Amino acid sequence: MDEQRVRGGGPPRWWRHGPPWGEVAAPTRWPWRSTVLVTLFVLIGSSFASHGQPDRVPLDLYARVLLVAGSALLLWRHRYPVGVAFGTVLAAVLYFGAGYAYGPVFLPVALACFSALVAGRRWAAWSALGALWTAHLLVAHWLFRWLPPQHDHAMPWGRELAVATWVVAIAAVSELARTRRDQWARERAERAQAARRRADEERLRMARELHDVLAHSISVINVQAGVGLALLDSDPEQARTALTTIKAASKEALGEVRQVLDSLRTQGDAPRAPAPGLDRLPELVQQAASAGLTVTLDGTPPRLPPGTDLAAFRVVQEALTNVVRHSGSRHARVHIGHEDGALRLRIDDDGPATGADVGGSGNGLAGMRERAAALGGTIEAGPRPDGGFRVLAVLPLKVTPKEDDR
Template identity: 40%
Template sequence: MEWTRRLKRVNPLLVDGVVAVLIGVVEVLPLAAADPPPAALVLALLIPLPLIVRRRAPLVVLVAVLAGEVLYAALGYPYPGLGMAVALAMYSVGAHAERSRSLPALVGTWAVMTSLTAFTEWALIDLLVAGVVTLAAWMLGDSHRARRVTIAALEERTAQLEHAQSQLAAQAVAAERTRIARELHDVVAHSISAIAVQSGVGAHLIDTNPEQTRAALVSISDISRQALDELRRMLGVLREEGLDQLRPAPGLNDLPWLFEQAERAGLRLRLAIDLDGCEVPDALALTVYRIVQEALTNVAKHAGPTDVQLSIGCHDGELLIEVRNARTGRPASVGGAGVGLLGMQERVNLFDGSLEHGDDGGDFRITARLPLPAVMT
């Protein structure tokens, strides 16, 4: 309701001050009919005043109110009535103090109120009624505290879940960025390396062999077009286009095109591919394609036109890829700083495989082993 929302925006000290004054007035009015001493009226008005700070120091306020009640009774003044000051103080204790402290305070309050019958003429039934009201006030306050604690725990849990969810989302975004970066590297590095080799060939032969220069330019055109197609496909994924509009990811059936591009870049391939009886899932097929692509790109970058032996086959539940080329001693045509080998290692790790690379009898060899998820048939 609107008035409750406005009330919550008011200073609590002001609200509690008004409540304390009202309680004092309500308890004094019945006393005035009994014509008590003026001091009794003044004391009855003063007893609720500590309630102004009941939220900040509930136990201290309860002790102060009880002390005022005991003083009032000890002076022999008539019974003050409903004991609303004690009830509100006890509610505050239940609402703002831990149960381990509020329960002893409740028992102590009952003991004090019961003891008043020993030196006053107040009726026991009146004190018992006040005690029941005090108990109800404590129960209401304790219920409010428990509800507040539960809400706080739920809010904290919700915040933790939201934080965990945001972390998972951030990790997913980072993983997707890494995957896209790896795909971009595979596509761009291969294409740029091939273009660099072919453009170098064309520049070298432009005066002496126009036909071969023309072939190199045609190869550059084809490679550039394929690279653009790959980039458009990945950009389509980033734009969240429908999957039915995207070209399937490359796999084993696309290896011949890859070999053709490598040969156009000047590599002389000797192939030994035997995948009969191998069950290769699409994800693994993409990894095979990218490893072969990166391996051939490395050869073109670091060795230039040279002989390359490439074998792919299944042995003992593993898919084995081996690429071997002769070292030529020429400098790399395009810098890479080992990014290609790192990308291959990451792809192999996704399938719990292994990657070896290094010198082997004067050649440079890359060997990747990928466990097959299904038994060969």
């Protein structure tokens, strides 16, 4: 989207994410244009300033060499900010120490210290500005007796205050730019972290969906395959029924897996089929019956938001799958109720347990807890005092902003 907006004439990327000099990585291009413009401005401006200051030394070849050298150093200001900052200060000190006219000679110093500050070299920028002001104080109030022009006098302290104000202004603007650069860097890092978090949440959601779909269907297929093998010779007709159930379960599993994977298409596309909800509980009961499990339904589900409806269906599906895989009971009860703004699901079986992980240490129960927690609900799973097993889910009926956005 950003690329299209830039190509289509929209606002540039740094308008939203910060200017190019705020990037952490060093730029790959040399700042030729800005350096040439600054050099020309300093040369022309110093020439005009010299005409207005007849008491100073006229510009000569040495003065122009200093002006060009101080400005040309800006070409390396992004790669060597410390050296350029002190280099421009040295050129400026030699310039006004030789008695030449005041003018835009301090502009390269300002740009060099600005670049050093926004690059994070605060000590170098402050040290260079401090050295410039100290050198100016020495020249303007002590060394002027031995330096050109002859018969020079000390600079008024009011003008010295103006120079100090100029130095502080450079530092303040540079610090503000550095602060903005750091802020933009933090915002970029936060956006990247949020994008990674959303990607992790989406991968986790996909993993839960695939686990719930495949675990239930493969459990039914496994049970029916065992029945078919056992009755293949003694009762071919019953074996045929088991194979028919396997075919139906595998077809449904493939359809649901395809539906889950369809969500990986281009963002914004509508799903090809609605997500399953509690209205499909009769199909779930029929599938459980084909695996030899009798399920009794109690209660009527209320109108649910899509995310809560899907989570409730997956909780019941996973609970019945665990009964088929890990319980010796062939009967389960599903109770649906709602009160105090919450949906309550209770799935019971009479046991006994036949597996080693009936206490809830498997990925299925962990996935159910993650689903419930994402909606602000809870899952409780554990053995009952009479020897059976119970899964109790409490899901809020109110749509949260996070669920609604999803």
